[in-house]
Amino acid sequence: MNSQDVALTPECEECGTVWLPSDTERWRAELLDDEPVDHLAFWCAECWERGFA
Numbered sequence: 001m002n003s004q005d006v007a008l009t010p011e012c013e014e015c016g017t018v019w020l021p022s023d024t025e026r027w028r029a030e031l032l033d034d035e036p037v038d039h040l041a042f043w044c045a046e047c048w049e050r051g052f053a
């Protein structure tokens, strides 16, 4: 997946839910710089709270 695809249809790293524009405020994004290529990862609010809070 290239950066343009990520920008258009980001998906939750955990459950694969597509990030809808209406859900923007509830999601989290982190830039994973330990990957071969920088990877912007997204989590929905539920997975973020379950796995990272």
Ligand SMILES: [Zn+2]
Residues within 6 Å of the ligand: 012, 013, 014, 015, 016, 017, 043, 044, 045, 046, 047, 048
């Ligand atoms: Zn999720």
